[in-house]
Amino acid sequence: MKNKQQLVWGVILLGAIAILIGYSIWLFMFAKSAETVISNQGYYNSGMMGGRVNSNQSSSNEKLTPDQVLADVENYLKVYGNNLEVADIFVFTDADYYVSVEEKDTGRGAMELLVNPYTGQVYPEPGPNMMWNEKYSMMMGDSLRYNANATYTANVNRTEAVKIADDFVKSQFGETFSVPGDGHAFYGYYTFHIEENDKVIGMLSVNDRTGEVWSHDWHGELEQVISEH
The missing domain is CATH 1.20.5 (Single alpha-helices involved in coiled-coils or other helix-helix interfaces)
Known part of the structure; x- marks a missing residue:
């Protein structure tokens, strides 16, 4: 046995x-x-934050120009067809470029992207763009897939969202801060510019169902805002 x-x-x-x-x-x-x-x-895998390494990579320690960043983002957006275009580019002194993207046919915000200023790597911005976006949600698995038929009803309109955002920055940062309403309505949320003494210094988002506020506090000092149209 x-x-x-x-x-x-x-x-x-x-x-x-x-x-x-x-x-x-x-x-x-x-x-x-x-x-x-x-x-x-031309991809590298970094989990949910994976992005594309583009051809404009700098061989020195000099930052890519906004035009180079624009070209990299336009190349990145090709996987979605030809209905997306860059709306704004935020240039920061010590952080990645921020790029807002919108739909050509509706003018509505589609997604928010970050671009490494030295390598040209493009990847989805964390926060509302990944958690609240109901059409171009990066939480669906990767940046090559999106819910083209997303439908939903917003509970918070733009005017209400601006008021919520303005009250938030005044209570958190002081009376010299404001949210004038400049920004974009995305699928599921709004992203607005934050101003201090009439100068844009950052941004925050408001969920269009719950009114929840999410400050984009990961960018750093803003150098300039470039509007593409």
């Missing part, structure tokens, strides 16, 4: 080793295949 048990356990052990070896070989081949696809397509 003891020898029989040893034989059974030996067979189980050999089977486990065979499965482990087979899995290791599959994992290696899968990784090599993924590496090849990524290399050929």
